[in-house]
Amino acid sequence: MSRTLDVAVIAGDGIGPEVIAEAVTVLRAAVPADTTVTTTEYPFGAGHFLATGTILGDDDLAALRRHDVILLGAVGGDPRDPRLAGGIIERGLLLRLRFAFDHYVNLRPTVILPGVESPLRDPGIVDFVVVREGTEGPYAGTGGSIRTGTPQEIASEVSVNTAYGVERVVRYAFTLAETRRKQLTLVHKTNVMSYAGSLWQRTVDAVAAEHPDVEVGYQHVDAATIHLVTNPSRFDVIVTDNLFGDIITDLAGAISGGIGLAASGNINPDGTYPSMFEPVHGSAPDIAGKNVADPTAAILSVALLLEQQGYPEAAASITAAVTADLAERGTTTRSTHEVGSAIAGRLTHH
């Protein structure tokens, strides 16, 4: 029986194309022999917008939707370019995709792999997953401003949280915890954001009743940042809202050896829409085109992609290859392409 894995590739801006080239090589090397990978490249990003005036149209969404899955590098141009102000690319492309394709689970695993140096003196064994909600919260985009530009300006941002949206991501997190060390921590700020916080806390309490074997804890987001630097090994599965998840996963990336290793999945668990996998890092325009960016986060995102697409063994082989490569890497400086080739070269099906 032969299978096809039909991947839409949005390499994006800056270092995106470099790291995605290596990730695609690894993807092809990792899949079983009976699977054909087809890739279709889409040009979206800041560069495309500046050249064409288009960020992502409805027809583009329709085209992307026909693929099994999306692999994204990084999007975003020069942060000082006034034509890109206000996160127009981030919101018009990245967030638009997450919302349009109902990527309600933003999955961000954090592991300190052997041989990787953490900025923490004594991190212990770190292996947790942040399940970040992806389609609600302060990312809903329902803010506004009046009297803009005057001394009477008022700008507001609205965090929207629904029972529907919170429950499904909380259920996902509990199911994930069942396959791991069975510890779940809700991270929120219930003492200040009391309406949203109450909804999250009540939902976790209700779903917890169906998972008596999962140990449930709670931390305010401010306290969570403390624990992430003083005792990160205490975490197994963290479930949290879109904004808190954004913040703590960058911190988690930093403590686990850098954002150059942090992978993520924007997942629609229902399978109604294609899921999207991307490194947590940005487009890093300052180092773009120099063949120095670390493609490991993009490659680990391919492992998440394969896992979600029903190739657990191929996913595990990538993780094993990355682990072996990192253990050997030491302090040698290698190019983007050298790292990609080294990892691809370790894969059984290469």
Added chain:
Amino acid sequence: MSRTLDVAVIAGDGIGPEVIAEAVTVLRAAVPADTTVTTTEYPFGAGHFLATGTILGDDDLAALRRHDVILLGAVGGDPRDPRLAGGIIERGLLLRLRFAFDHYVNLRPTVILPGVESPLRDPGIVDFVVVREGTEGPYAGTGGSIRTGTPQEIASEVSVNTAYGVERVVRYAFTLAETRRKQLTLVHKTNVMSYAGSLWQRTVDAVAAEHPDVEVGYQHVDAATIHLVTNPSRFDVIVTDNLFGDIITDLAGAISGGIGLAASGNINPDGTYPSMFEPVHGSAPDIAGKNVADPTAAILSVALLLEQQGYPEAAASITAAVTADLAERGTTTRSTHEVGSAIAGRLTHH
């Protein structure tokens, strides 16, 4: 010429009374001989609420307002007590005071003092101040929910940002930067919270024009958490909104040797209302009453209090005493009272 310093003391819950006792001893020891310190104790906190049903009434506010300044320990009871759910004490007492007394500058200095071990392997020289806005943003408390408790529940939280509120705190931060290393970093999430972000960015740009010698930078809050663990020495003055400031100052406390050392001031720079000084840490009910809590953060909050009340030399003498004490402290375990006495004992005016 003799002066009186009239301090309202809210020791609060948990370890609050223990650390405040030491802080008051240090306060009395630090002021010049011609100054009389009077303290008036107020019983507010979770314990008071559970005993009396009152959190903070209008008459209480009127009484507090008559003092020069407020010293607060920590408020908050057992987090699992359902009578205290939803941050009723935090919002009804701490946030109520910040809002009623227009504490629009929440000042949180971060220094790694000599002899203090950071959880970071190589923090470098860390000396920055976070100027957190204290009266707006997602703390405005203007959220709500409908269909509460049903599968159709929608809970919202509204972040309110005004030109008036942002400008005054940004001005304060620039003025502070002028007295320091002249570097100011705005931390926000302008690429997602684009209305509030635009107001903050435009305000910083406008005020920057009046301070051509201050170097101005910007970081998204997620990226800021990375820099706080990989390169915290890059920061001098950070200006940010209420929620982002809450999160990054706990992280800042953690990297600088623990929240047991982090002091803060809730300041009304106009002098219309009394300012309030408090350690960043909470009431820590688990270690309360054991004489083991570190009173250093409360003592350093007294230094901030004295600075703001026009006693810069007394403030500096406390900082010097704490620095000397920490350098000597090493790994010895001392009681709350021993630490307080050691620091008070070093003060000239003792």
